[in-house]
Amino acid sequence: MNTEGADSRNSSASLRKALALLAVVSEQPGSAEGLSLGELTRVSGLNKSTLLRLAAPLLEESLLERDHETGRFRLGHGCLRLGQSYLDGLDVRTVANSELRTLMRSTASTCHLVVLSGQDVVYLDKVEDEATVRMASRVGATMPAYCTAVGKAMLAYSNEEVVSSVLAGDLLPLTDRTITDPDLLRAEFAAIRRRGYSIDDRENEPEVRCVAAPIFGNDDHVVAAVSVSSLSSRMTAKRVREVGPMAAETSLRISSKLGSRRATARLAELGLASA
Template identity: 60%
Template sequence: MEERNRSASLRRALTVLDHVRAHPGLTLTQLAEAVGLSKSTVLRLTAPLIEAGLLDRDRDSGLYRLGHGALRLGQAYLDTLDLRAVAAEESHRLMAEVGETVHLVVPDHPHVVYIDKVENEASVRMASRIGSRGPVHCTAVGKAILAWQPAELLTGLVLEPRTRHTITDVERLRAELAQIRRRGYAVDDRENEPEVRCVAAPIFDHQDAVAAAVSVSGLTSRITAARVRELGPLVAAAAARISSKLGSTTR
């Protein structure tokens, strides 16, 4: 019974902590009403959180906010993150779901660098290699990243025609990036390789800045124009789950 009571108290304390995280600057009365507990219970639950530095209560106003201990915990968590490790589970899950090659890339403007690859052994293997680079303007992963970067990055960008489908007009590329932001995913429709289509979505870090992109690639015989519309939301959802694991609040 005592252990069960401790667990219940811990859960309630965590509820209080999470509510202060989402709604900083509450008084004791406001916090108690928000979490459905008495003021005396909130005082009891917050005392050890304040001692540990996870919460702070202003001496003059009495308002609650996160303490410096929360920052230390957050930084310790971020220090343990490795993008490839964080994305691995979702990349394999996405590959199993769609049956096509999944890539993970990071920006190196005006290129992207492929840092991981998950292939479906039953399908045609993609020629991409981990460590190789691709152009930012005509790959889906590149455009997914570029769509959330400052507009100035387009200035001076060389739009080399890789195939007859490559976008080589900067205004047309601007319009394409705006469309990517609206729908949440990018498409390379034979723009980098003549027989390959690719669908990609951006990955955001704990500062909600674009840090990477994940994609699904395959031959046009397998990834038809109609299938692109099915894959887009799936890739975007995978990217959102990876972003969440990295600490992003972007939805």
């Protein structure tokens, strides 16, 4: 009999059960106050002796805590330590790249990852389908925030200090469709929040339409935006309504990978698996 193989399988099974136990504690309503031993056995389907055996190493590593007075279990500070180590290692460009490429293939259009810097946006990444029309944008370039889809997507979720600073600047018309009225831009920001994505309808370049959606970090503050750009002859009004939700879903997936709870919750509401 191969006892080594049996021990390995038993260890793997125990590890899976222990991880499932952590998930149960984190996902149950009222988990901040903790769950009693009886509640954990009921929800997890484990008997008390098995549950206590699995909990022992989790308690030792502070992944679980047990209140000395009530005996209730809750997540321990070790989870925070692991989570922070994960978040510290995240880079938005690295995290977003695979999702950006998937979006590019789905839309057959150029996709960008952009951050806000003062009153401008800065292009961090660009992926394009070389079989279609190529965009003139380049990584490292800057553009005014108020007249780009990415800029408007980020401003729609920025604090008032940031928004006021941008709207107080020189809102020059880059095309005959550029919105330069601060009140109209604020109304546009409200519309973006309602539909989940922004639109640049030839406001930055005369023959280009873009849609964009905001990306949120682990503190649920906007940190970047993702966009889809194409010539207006290809990105028709109908196509905008199709691509907009695709960009919004991509931004939610990237945000979820970055640790955004609002994005993960929104994906769940839409019935979509989180990243």
